[in-house]
Amino acid sequence: MQRLGALLRRSQGDAVLAPQLLRTYATTQMTIRDALNSAMDEEMARDETVFVMGEEVAEYQGAYKITRGLLQKYGPKRVRDTPITEAGFTGIGVGAAFQGLRPIVEFMTFNFSMQAMDQIINSAAKHHYMSSGAITCPIVFRGANGAAAGVAAQHSQCFAAWYSSVPGLKVLAPYDAEDTRGLLKASIRDPDPVVFLENEILYGESFPVDQAVLDKDFVLPIGKAKVMRSGTDVTLIGFGKMVGYNLKAAELLEQEGISCEVVNLRSLKPLDREGIAQSIRKTHRVVSVEEGWPQCGIGSEIVSIAVEECFDDLDAPPERVTGAEVPMPYAANLEAAALPTTDHILAAVKRVMGK
Amino acid sequence: MPALCAAPAAPLAATNRMAAPMASSSSRALAGARVCVPQRQQQRRAASMRVAAVASPVKQAAGKPGKAAAISPEEAAMLYSDMYLGREFEDMCAQMYYRGKMFGFVHLYSGQEAVSTGVIKACLRKNDFISSTYRDHVHALSKGVSARKVMAELFGKKTGVSRGQGGSMHMFDREHGLLGGYAFIGEGIPIGLGAAFQVAYSQRVLGNESDDRVSVNFFGDGTCNVGQFYESLNMATLYKLPCIFVVENNKWAIGMNHPRATAPSSVGDNEPWIYKKGPAFGMPGVHVDGMDVMKVREVAMEAVQRARRGEGPTLIEAETYRFRGHSLADPDELRRKEEKDHYAARDPIPQFAKFMVANGLATESDIKALEAKVKEEVEDCVDYAENSPKPDMSQLLENVFADPKGFGIGPDGRYRYENPGFTAGTAEVS
Numbered sequence: 001m002q003r004l005g006a007l008l009r010r011s012q013g014d015a016v017l018a019p020q021l022l023r024t025y026a027t028t029q030m031t032i033r034d035a036l037n038s039a040m041d042e043e044m045a046r047d048e049t050v051f052v053m054g055e056e057v058a059e060y061q062g063a064y065k066i067t068r069g070l071l072q073k074y075g076p077k078r079v080r081d082t083p084i085t086e087a088g089f090t091g092i093g094v095g096a097a098f099q100g101l102r103p104i105v106e107f108m109t110f111n112f113s114m115q116a117m118d119q120i121i122n123s124a125a126k127h128h129y130m131s132s133g134a135i136t137c138p139i140v141f142r143g144a145n146g147a148a149a150g151v152a153a154q155h156s157q158c159f160a161a162w163y164s165s166v167p168g169l170k171v172l173a174p175y176d177a178e179d180t181r182g183l184l185k186a187s188i189r190d191p192d193p194v195v196f197l198e199n200e201i202l203y204g205e206s207f208p209v210d211q212a213v214l215d216k217d218f219v220l221p222i223g224k225a226k227v228m229r230s231g232t233d234v235t236l237i238g239f240g241k242m243v244g245y246n247l248k249a250a251e252l253l254e255q256e257g258i259s260c261e262v263v264n265l266r267s268l269k270p271l272d273r274e275g276i277a278q279s280i281r282k283t284h285r286v287v288s289v290e291e292g293w294p295q296c297g298i299g300s301e302i303v304s305i306a307v308e309e310c311f312d313d314l315d316a317p318p319e320r321v322t323g324a325e326v327p328m329p330y331a332a333n334l335e336a337a338a339l340p341t342t343d344h345i346l347a348a349v350k351r352v353m354g355k
Numbered sequence: 356m357p358a359l360c361a362a363p364a365a366p367l368a369a370t371n372r373m374a375a376p377m378a379s380s381s382s383r384a385l386a387g388a389r390v391c392v393p394q395r396q397q398q399r400r401a402a403s404m405r406v407a408a409v410a411s412p413v414k415q416a417a418g419k420p421g422k423a424a425a426i427s428p429e430e431a432a433m434l435y436s437d438m439y440l441g442r443e444f445e446d447m448c449a450q451m452y453y454r455g456k457m458f459g460f461v462h463l464y465s466g467q468e469a470v471s472t473g474v475i476k477a478c479l480r481k482n483d484f485i486s487s488t489y490r491d492h493v494h495a496l497s498k499g500v501s502a503r504k505v506m507a508e509l510f511g512k513k514t515g516v517s518r519g520q521g522g523s524m525h526m527f528d529r530e531h532g533l534l535g536g537y538a539f540i541g542e543g544i545p546i547g548l549g550a551a552f553q554v555a556y557s558q559r560v561l562g563n564e565s566d567d568r569v570s571v572n573f574f575g576d577g578t579c580n581v582g583q584f585y586e587s588l589n590m591a592t593l594y595k596l597p598c599i600f601v602v603e604n605n606k607w608a609i610g611m612n613h614p615r616a617t618a619p620s621s622v623g624d625n626e627p628w629i630y631k632k633g634p635a636f637g638m639p640g641v642h643v644d645g646m647d648v649m650k651v652r653e654v655a656m657e658a659v660q661r662a663r664r665g666e667g668p669t670l671i672e673a674e675t676y677r678f679r680g681h682s683l684a685d686p687d688e689l690r691r692k693e694e695k696d697h698y699a700a701r702d703p704i705p706q707f708a709k710f711m712v713a714n715g716l717a718t719e720s721d722i723k724a725l726e727a728k729v730k731e732e733v734e735d736c737v738d739y740a741e742n743s744p745k746p747d748m749s750q751l752l753e754n755v756f757a758d759p760k761g762f763g764i765g766p767d768g769r770y771r772y773e774n775p776g777f778t779a780g781t782a783e784v785s
Contacts (some may be wrong), residue, residue, distance in 0.1 A: 002539025060610030082582035083616035152522040154538035330522030331511035
């Protein structure tokens, strides 16, 4: 029952609550789900050209209950349930964006965005360039990315590396509630197509937020990484759920006398090359942590930055911790073995420290 | 007398037919439908005594029009057991999921058994192919895949159909022609067409003219809006492939009621009939009551014979219903109780039991004996799965490639092109 409860919470949110928006300014804790919901709500209230479309976003209140309450508040013309036609409805969204509307296209998970790949890359990403500036595409593609729990090979792929290699797309990956609110609002207001990679496992997790974050105009800059924890011995770089793992590893390593600087990338495209390089030059060692596959992953790019821009400052070869190079297996023990854990991060850090 | 199609089943009461709770832009159409339904109900009841073709008829149905093809007691017992196995197996899956033995996404088939049994068990051979979606447990069972191996797969054990690597949504069995097990709806349809293409190729290119295998694609109402479905319909007719498209229209795609997602297929229609899309792509379209295994069997036999004779594809729309939610994680809040009750009353299994008893094909105690046997089988599956070992760690990195090193490297570990005589074409390349 516990496992089921955890799964339900992760995938559906608290179905017992009435479909209202949860915004309690009295508390200072906010779940990622509420951060996404409140950000979309506020942007839709601010700008009537913003609308949401996707599978199950309206009557079902969102496949993961992210859009809960929005249909009731804004009506079916601005919160649209689509048929199961990713290529079709993404194309419609992109076309609407070309003509000045600001769609938020939800993919139930980014795995399904593969059906719409032509529209995302060939239409949304490339049109501004191909038209020599005549056409802009202020669209946001958002949804769950990466591994969940026991959902096997076709539901567990991480698309960070694929999307962040495309010129013309902006790619963001929030970690906590502050990131989520600030970056989603920035994405919706941004004139370019943005791929917003969330993580299903984090949807139900609570993070502390301060008053500034709750402001309806709170936006974070796109293209800037955040130093979550300052340190001197090694830089741990990650995005999304892995930032949490890095923070945990940093705590454990502190007890062993190793001081880790934890960098939360936030933005995968544009990548904050200067911020990353600055941190590496400070600590002289770097470990990149990601959930996706190793070849041509985000870690490859981090290592390139380390070597190209900080070669003389490195005291050890850069290291990557990634997922295993296999399609995600179903069996629970194999799935756990295919994903990074804090132990892997600890081992990598000890290697770069020469211990 | 035209043949081929069974008339649409008796419709729901007006309030449940278009169960969309929202008014929105389709409200005028809905109001129109509500006014019309009583008349249509009368027409339908009269029509159910006749069969009506949608496309040009191909062949007379076996036996008298409107009567089910004859069935022997042995075959009836086999069909009943198969449906009962499907139901018990899925119920056991639900139990095991809530006990934490299964995890991830599990989509149960309860209520739709007549379609799987009526098409697969009644009409297909071991070397025919089927492709399915994530709701594939019962398709696998009907096709003859060992129930023990299916349960072990769901538990994530080494003895499972995919050795624990696929799970509920990714079942594959080469021996029984189970092509999968696809999470992405619409994805399995071109794959099923590929299998049919291979059969057509075997007949027309390789000269095996007696090769009359067929490929059957199963999918739902939501899939009928996916591009791959339309592309496949076109090519199946274009290449005259021996395949059958079976739409299990259970009216709901997670939380999207069918009329909210799909427009009517014909000008002047009030309903988004899927079978009408067949003729638009040059194949017959048939609508059948998917809660009645005898009707499904009759329609499927016709379609399979057509395909075996080389006359091309057929689109079958089976009106059916899933008694449970979309998956075990679905709170199933949007479907109304009246609709669920209506279909529960049309449960295919008791319906068929009554049919068997009424036609002297089995007695009550025969049926009870079949049920006891099935229950035993399902218990055995659970024990087998429980006691099977988990996959070894070495399995994690296996089977990523069929040939990990690649053809360019020879058995001695050197590049093949370094082999003397390679460019002269005299090297031995094995």
